Amino acid sequence: RRPRRSAGPVSEAESGGSQGVGAPLGVMSALEKQLHLGRLPPRPPLPGGGGQSGSKMRMGPGRKRDFSPVLWSQYFESMEDVVVENETGKDTFRIYKSGLEGPVLLLLHGGGHSALSWAVFTSAIINRIQCRIVALDLRGHGETKVRNPEDLSAETMAKDVGNVVEALYGDLPPPIMLIGHSMGGAIAVHTAVANLVPSLLGLCMIDVVEGTAMDALNSMQNFLRSRPKTFKSLENAIEWSVKSGQIRNLESARVSMVGQVKQCEGAASPECPKAIVEGIIEEEEEDEEDEEGGGSVNKRKKEDDTETKKEHLYTWRIELAKTEKYWDGWFRGLSNLFLSCPTPKLLLLAGVDRLDKDLTIGQMQGKFQMQVLPQCGHAVHEDAPDKVAEAVATFLIRHRFTEPIGGFQCVFPAC
Known part of the structure; x- marks a missing residue:
């Protein structure tokens, strides 16, 4: 096969006066170029092997990705340290907030993460529906300061969520939807089951299922190392x-x-x-x-x-390696606890293979809404914040918990 020529001025003598499929690219129409290129073999891999996952694709001379940190204030409207008092002292919980009206979306992050993992999601959903965002740093994480940060039991963290809600809103909390990722999803379920948020209107778990979570615990220490x-x-x-x-x-x-x-x-x-x-x-x-x-x-x-x-x-x-004794308590029995919650429920997964037996049966019985967001890693709300925002917004509008804004159009899932 003749080597490819760079696209540029080509004389009629060079082209042979023809613009057929065999003509040089410089004098082809756009359609002919596309047809011609489609017949060529794929380009060989770059030296050193590996695809995009092994190293980033070169985008041109001097083109580099910007890895500099970004301030929380570009995504949230305000930050607040909520003081929770009890008989043994005070604990301070960091929260980030956005929005002035509508239901409160109380966001709980996964293990090792922080409330800032919800930053891009917040800016996405706040422009789709009327809602208020409260993203919480759980104990031992982020900027939250508590007297016993090592106590990460599901019971303790669920009580923390209830205490923060009470400190923020008193005896008359607004309608609240709990949304949690991974560990945060488990804590959201434990909080709901214990009725620690009396104004709860909905529950959402993101990529956390009892069966797959329990199976993954065996290899978690190797991952952390x-x-x-x-x-x-x-x-x-x-x-x-x-x-x-x-x-x-x-x-x-x-x-x-x-x-x-x-x-x-x-x-x-x-x-x-x-x-x-x-x-x-x-x-x-x-x-x-x-x-x-x-x-x-x-x-x-x-x-x-x-x-x-x-x-x-x-x-x-x-x-996280030192929190292993709490892992079992986060996830064991989670599927049945989730199904037992009387509020409308949403489950977002990175893959349908993550479903365990109990949730598969529950989904077939219509006990909760499920949506799979492919091409995502475990941090679904970070990898695809717009898709997660659309799913949550559609869920809330479908149940008439809020109203769309900015011309947002719901696309209801087929199943």
């Missing part, structure tokens, strides 16, 4: 979250990871072990050094690690 212990910067943490596939949406990662990591207090801090920072080197930087011949990449990385001061490192805000 595979994560980096420290990051040399917030940018480095954000880059890791995207390239590792933990969060598949860069926009969400730039605001969400800020709530997942914290700056180490000092070189001797036990939270920041003396280990090599697991940095990620940009492909562009590698290429530049290779072209200039200015030393090996490994040498530069080692020098960067040496120069990085330990007190400037970032580590995880919560050590």
Whole structure:
């Protein structure tokens, strides 16, 4: 096969006066170009192997993705620290809020995440329906400060949710829909079953099912050990979250990871072990050094690690590995608890294969609405915030809990 020619001016002599399928691309019509290119074999993979998941696609000279952190204020209207008092002292819970009217969507994040994981979802749904957003940092997570952050039992965290609602609204809370992802979904169910939110009007779980969750617990410690212990910067943490596939949406990662990591207090801090920072080197930087011949990449990385001061490192805000004793309590019996809730229910999943037996039967009996959002990772509301916002908005409008705004059109699921 003749090599492809670059598109450009072509003389009639070169083209042979023909514009058929065999004519050079420079003188073809748009349709003929498309037909011709469709007959060519696919381009060979880039050197080094791997697809888009292995390394980011090069978008042109000097084109780099921006991994810098983004402030919460670009997505939420306000931030507040809610003080909960009891007989033993005070606890302070961080919340982020948006919206002035409509039902309250109380958002509960997954284990290790924070309220900031709902940032992009918040901006998406607030423009679709009349609602108010309250995104909560659960105990031991984000900026919430409690006297016993190690107590992450389902019962304790469910009580926290009820206490925050009472502190915010007193004896007359507005209609509230609980929406939780993963661990947060389990806590939402436990909160609903215990009737800790008396004005509850709906319940939504995102990618949490008892059967698959219990099966996954066996490999959870291995997953946690595979994560980096420290990051040399917030940018480095954000880059890791995207390239590792933990969060598949860069926009969400730039605001969400800020709530997942914290700056180490000092070189001797036990939270920041003396280990090599697991940095990620940009492909562009590698290429530049290779072209200039200015030393090996490994040498530069080692020098960067040496120069990085330990007190400037970032580590995880919560050590999830130490919460293992609570995992069983979060998820065991969750499916039947979810089905027993008398309020309208919505289940959003990243894949239909995640359904267990109890939920499959319940779904066939019409006990809850289910929607599968493919091409998402576990953090569905971060990977596809617009689709999740549409699903939640449609659910609320369908039950006449709110009204659409901004010309939002509901698309009711077929099943």
